[in-house]
Amino acid sequence: MPKTTFGPKPFMYPAPVLIVGAIVDGKPNFTTIAWGGVACSDPPMVSIALRAERYIHDGVIESQTFSVNVPPKGLIIETDFCGTTTGRKINKAEACGLDIFYGKLESAPMIEQCAVNLECEVVHTLKLGAHTLFVGKVVETFVENKYITEGKADIAKIQPMIYATGTNAYFALGDFMAGVSGPAKDLRKKFQIGRE
Numbered sequence: 001m002p003k004t005t006f007g008p009k010p011f012m013y014p015a016p017v018l019i020v021g022a023i024v025d026g027k028p029n030f031t032t033i034a035w036g037g038v039a040c041s042d043p044p045m046v047s048i049a050l051r052a053e054r055y056i057h058d059g060v061i062e063s064q065t066f067s068v069n070v071p072p073k074g075l076i077i078e079t080d081f082c083g084t085t086t087g088r089k090i091n092k093a094e095a096c097g098l099d100i101f102y103g104k105l106e107s108a109p110m111i112e113q114c115a116v117n118l119e120c121e122v123v124h125t126l127k128l129g130a131h132t133l134f135v136g137k138v139v140e141t142f143v144e145n146k147y148i149t150e151g152k153a154d155i156a157k158i159q160p161m162i163y164a165t166g167t168n169a170y171f172a173l174g175d176f177m178a179g180v181s182g183p184a185k186d187l188r189k190k191f192q193i194g195r196e
């Protein structure tokens with residue numbers, strides 16, 4: 001099984017395409033990120049990694065709050081814009097026609113057109129190197145009704161985008177494969193081991 005080494009790289013596939021929102025210099029700013037993830041389920045926490053030079057970085061530091069917005073694939077132009085322009089030079093929400101709303105926090109602007117919105121309070125800040133890792137406690141979760149099926153957020157409807165680290169490109173979500181625990185059912189049975 002030949003493999004090519006790439007040196008130390010954060011090649012964890014797939015990475016989500018997310019838009020972080022925060023108030024910077026008194027105005028909402030939105031920045032696309034791929035270095036984001038779930039950090040804890042109870043209490044619910046997420047992490048975002050921002051380079052210190054991003055305009056949004058100082059807004060998160062100052063307000064100690066941020067939002068995470070999940071854009072559906074139909075929002076690729078706006079998402080790309082928020083990831084390739086800086087709020088220092090343009091009001092991205094105005095330029096893209098993004099509608100803003102607020103939840104419990106007054107300093108975590110969220111995007112109406114995104115399928116899922118999380119408003120978060122910073123609980124940990126880790127300066128790791130190029131990026132600062134912010135861990136945020138989720139204080140509220142919003143899912144637009146049209147993306148809900150039988151009371152659950154439906155990823156097939158949301159159609160989130162995927163970021164391909166290494167090739168620097170957007171991909172769409174793939175096909176449904178199986179519910180968790182189905183694929184390994186026979187193997188668990190073979191070893192007579194129960195599901196955790």
Ligand SMILES: Cc1cc2nc3c(=O)[nH]c(=O)nc-3n(C[C@H](O)[C@H](O)[C@H](O)COP(=O)(O)O)c2cc1C
Nearest residue numbers: 031032033034035050051054055056083085086087
């Ligand atoms: C798909 C994509 C993913 C990105 N991921 C990150 C990320 O995880 N962290 C980061 O600091 N910048 C990331 N960026 C770069 C910022 O979005 C970009 O530098 C942006 O212009 C910064 O905006 P701001 O200066 O208004 O904060 C990403 C850009 C794109 C297009």
